[in-house]
Amino acid sequence: MKPYKFEYFRPASLEEALDLLARHSEDVRILAGGQSLVPMMNFRLVQPKKLMDITAIKSLDYIRAERDTVEVGATTTQAKLLEWPQLASTVPLVAMALPHVGHFQTRSRGTVCGSVAHSDPVSELPLCLAVLGGSVILSSKKTGSREVSAADFQLGLLLTARRYDEMVTAVRFPVRQPGTGYAFQEMAERKGDLAVCAVAAKVSDRGIRLGVGGVAEKPTVRDWNDLPDSGLDEALNAFAWDLEGSDDIHGSAVYRRQLVRRLGRRAIMEARECRK
Amino acid sequence: MPQVTSDGRTLINFILNGKPASGQAEPRMLLSDFLRQVAGLTEVHVGCEHGICGACTLRIDGEPARSCLTFAVQIEGRRVDTVQSLLGPRGELNDLQAAFRKHHSLQCGYCTTGILMSATAFLEKNPNPGEEEIRDMLSGHICRCTGYVGMVRAIKEVVASRSAKSKVPA
Numbered sequence: 519m520k521p522y523k524f525e526y527f528r529p530a531s532l533e534e535a536l537d538l539l540a541r542h543s544e545d546v547r548i549l550a551g552g553q554s555l556v557p558m559m560n561f562r563l564v565q566p567k568k569l570m571d572i573t574a575i576k577s578l579d580y581i582r583a584e585r586d587t588v589e590v591g592a593t594t595t596q597a598k599l600l601e602w603p604q605l606a607s608t609v610p611l612v613a614m615a616l617p618h619v620g621h622f623q624t625r626s627r628g629t630v631c632g633s634v635a636h637s638d639p640v641s642e643l644p645l646c647l648a649v650l651g652g653s654v655i656l657s658s659k660k661t662g663s664r665e666v667s668a669a670d671f672q673l674g675l676l677l678t679a680r681r682y683d684e685m686v687t688a689v690r691f692p693v694r695q696p697g698t699g700y701a702f703q704e705m706a707e708r709k710g711d712l713a714v715c716a717v718a719a720k721v722s723d724r725g726i727r728l729g730v731g732g733v734a735e736k737p738t739v740r741d742w743n744d745l746p747d748s749g750l751d752e753a754l755n756a757f758a759w760d761l762e763g764s765d766d767i768h769g770s771a772v773y774r775r776q777l778v779r780r781l782g783r784r785a786i787m788e789a790r791e792c793r794k
Numbered sequence: 795m796p797q798v799t800s801d802g803r804t805l806i807n808f809i810l811n812g813k814p815a816s817g818q819a820e821p822r823m824l825l826s827d828f829l830r831q832v833a834g835l836t837e838v839h840v841g842c843e844h845g846i847c848g849a850c851t852l853r854i855d856g857e858p859a860r861s862c863l864t865f866a867v868q869i870e871g872r873r874v875d876t877v878q879s880l881l882g883p884r885g886e887l888n889d890l891q892a893a894f895r896k897h898h899s900l901q902c903g904y905c906t907t908g909i910l911m912s913a914t915a916f917l918e919k920n921p922n923p924g925e926e927e928i929r930d931m932l933s934g935h936i937c938r939c940t941g942y943v944g945m946v947r948a949i950k951e952v953v954a955s956r957s958a959k960s961k962v963p964a
Contacts, residue, residue, distance in 0.1 A: 519843040519844070520822065520824065520827075520843075521822045521824075522822065523800040523801065523820065523821070523822045524800050524821055524822060525797070525798065525799050525800045525821065526796075526797065526798040526800075526821035526865070526867050527795060527796070527797050528795060528796040528797075528867075528868075529795050530795065534795050538795075552863050552864065552865075553845060553860075553863055556844075556845070556862075556863040556864070556865075557844035557845050557863065560824075560843050560844050560862070560863075561844065567800075569821065571865075571867075571868060573868065597857070617930075620934075621848075621931075621933060621934030622858065622912065622916060622930070622931045622934050623848060623851050623858045623859070623860060623912050623934040623935075624845060624860065624863075624934065626857040626858050626859060626915075627857070627859050627860070627863070627864070708933060709930065709933050710933050710934060
């Protein structure tokens with residue numbers, strides 16, 4: 519339960535960090551809050567040759583409200599975003615989901631971007647980003663910055679579109695749209711534990727969007743337009759089967775499909791209620 | 795840019811319970827091991843070593859942190875507070891510790907130092923929490939002796955007595 523040896527770097531600026539990534543790319547792992555990476559290192563599931571600690575890069579610790587998005591920098595902690603006074607009014611779905619991310623004692627270190635970059639299929643923040651249609655900013659010394667949609671960023675289990683010489687420098691959450699309701703529901707063995715299944719719903723005049731985490735290999739989003747109430751259960755059932763969940767120690771595929779049906783319905787109803 | 799080779803050791807200077815401290819560590823050394831083995835602070839308890847049990851929780855620059863998920867090299871220039879920081883000038887227990895003793899909030903005591911540090915940081919941020927919020931904070935710790943009821947009682951008592959004190963006109 520001790521990590522394998524590694525070389526440690528602590529850049530003080532983004533330029534230094536990107537330069538290091540450009541020179542060593544495949545050997546480097548990026549350390550922000552470390553609440554997912556360090557357990558994996560302690561278990562020796564991950565043995566990076568070089569560890570780049572970005573926590574000293576002050577310029578990446580920010581929350582910026584723009585007209586259409588809220589941008590969160592790479593070193594901003596989950597606790598800081600949760601305590602941000604405008605969170606509930608600008609990105610209500612994230613305000614609902616964040617209390618489920620880890621615990622009081624881990625949100626103080628864990629970062630918003632780190633959670634997205636880690637891309638665990640059961641993780642709440644990537645699910646929110648997918649349902650809201652947000653994006654990830656990737657930066658590299660060679661090619662500059664590019665903005666990648668959540669759908670294109672997360673490719674599978676702990677797998678993203680990030681190239682080795684790139685770093686996630688920010689994520690952008692679209693702000694709440696008028697007349698739209700949002701809701702978040704999850705089932706975990708203890709609150710703050712990894713979810714067995716998490717769902718996020720967005721309901722507006724234009725239709726229903728439901729995202730599911732913890733069943734497929736990445737958060738999966740489905741849209742329904744003009745779905746009559748009488749067809750909801752059938753639509754959820756079809757979605758649950760399409761996700762092809764598997765059995766593990768925390769729950770069977772049968773149980774997970776049932777959670778999609780039940781939590782999905784609950785979230786859609788709650789989101790509809792929140793529109794008013 | 796600070797850089798330490800994998801076999802190299804580096805001198806880490808930091809503030810430990812209010813006093814300047816230093817020690818040598820290689821990059822892979824966890825803060826929990828560093829404090830126990832190099833600084834000699836055995837009140838930092840090591841449980842699961844992957845951030846779940848909460849026994850090793852302490853405060854870094856005032857924020858609660860799992861010391862098993864932090865590398866010693868990361869605390870250069872930072873303030874680290876363990877349970878010793880709660881004691882009064884003559885080594886007496888503070889109000890939270892005394893309430894834990896009074897309400898039998900501990901049995902074996904292994905989880906207690908971490909919980910006291912969490913609760914201290916939590917009450918600074920949220921001086922008037924309800925029982926639900928206290929239980930939510932405690933969900934970041936595992937205690938296999940007490941069932942948490944005594945801890946909830948102790949924290950509620952401290953909340954009540956601190957808020958009564960702050961209302962007394964000067």
